[in-house]
Amino acid sequence: MITRLPLAVYIETNTTKNREQLQRYAKSYLFNIAYNFDFVFKAVTEIDDLFPQRTSLPRRRIQNVSELMAPQLLYKEQLVEQYYMALTSEEPFVKFVGFYHIMEHFYEEVYNEDVFKSVQHIIQHPGFSAKRTKDIVKIVDLIKKKNRQNKEEFQGSELEALELTLKKFVDISELVNDLTEFSNSIVDHYKLSEVSFSKGDTVDLRDVSNEKLYKKLAARIYKTRNALVHSKSNEGRLNERGVYNPFVNSQELTMEIPLMRYISEAIIINSASPL
Structure with missing residues (x-):
């Protein structure tokens, strides 16, 4: 022995x-x-x-x-712990959710930054006047719109926050390079194949000129996440957004793991502070 x-x-x-x-x-x-x-x-x-x-x-x-x-960098400990959990698990469900938690960590931060920039853009415009009711109402309406989807722990649109997180931390060209080193065909898989059980969007990661690229990428990830964690929702909602069946969809979910991993690694690295 x-x-x-x-x-x-x-x-x-x-x-x-x-x-x-x-x-x-x-x-x-x-x-x-x-x-x-x-x-x-x-x-x-x-x-x-x-x-x-x-x-x-x-x-x-x-x-x-x-x-x-x-x-050369000090990484955020909470993110690294989630990364380890995902990396050491053999179950694609656990991997996906672990990597998603890394993205989710920054939702409130990036969303608040976006609200601040939007309000700042309005008040810095030369045509803005704090003495005009309609200009103040414009700011109020903007904030109401941004917070229209209230969550228990996060106020705002999670899908939009995911898109903002991707834009802030992930360079698409570097992501494509990482994925291509992993598999020559996987970038084409994301371009040509929808995630069937979640209706996750196809996304052409090589189309860097597409202004909606981050939105499409966020939609693929977010819809798949919902199919994983909302499996006990009512039947109507399940038909609308799909549900993950581990005995049927495990292999398909496994194809999403490299995408989730390399995005998570970019977020950990690009949110780190100098050592």
Whole structure:
């Protein structure tokens, strides 16, 4: 019987660092390992932590650990935890939802930024006057429209917030490059194939001149997310937006995971702060 010993990462410093600093730096380095090798380490707090989980990709981003550089960024811990959950799961449902939570993290922030910019655009216009009722009403109507879909934890349109999040953090050209390295045919799959169980939109990621590209991408993701998490809705709503059946649709959902993963990685990286 052969027992495989657990792997460990040991990090040391030549300069004085407090415990909190070392933990933050270590977490950044561990994310870089997960990003490049698809291998998740976690801090040891109990005996079960000595046995890390892993999943496999067709290829690694780098082939030799000696090529791995020290991290230059500090990543948001909540996002990295969701990333690890998705990465280590074998279930496409868990992967999709985990990656979606990373996008969802910024909904309120990007939506409020958009409302602020819209109001700012109105009041900075040379024709605006705070002394005219109709100009003030214009601002009030804008805010009402933006908040027309109230949620328990988020006020606004989640679909619009997803689109704004994608626009802020995701470069479509880089996304296409990542997807193409993963599979030569997967970008065409998103262009030609609707997500059948959710009616998720087809999206041509190479059509960067299309002003509605981010909107189409957001619609594909959001409709699929709804089909996953709203499976107990009433029959009429299910017929309208579809429902995920894990025994029938698992393979189809698996095709969406590379898209979700590379978008999530872009968000984690582009929302990080310098180390």
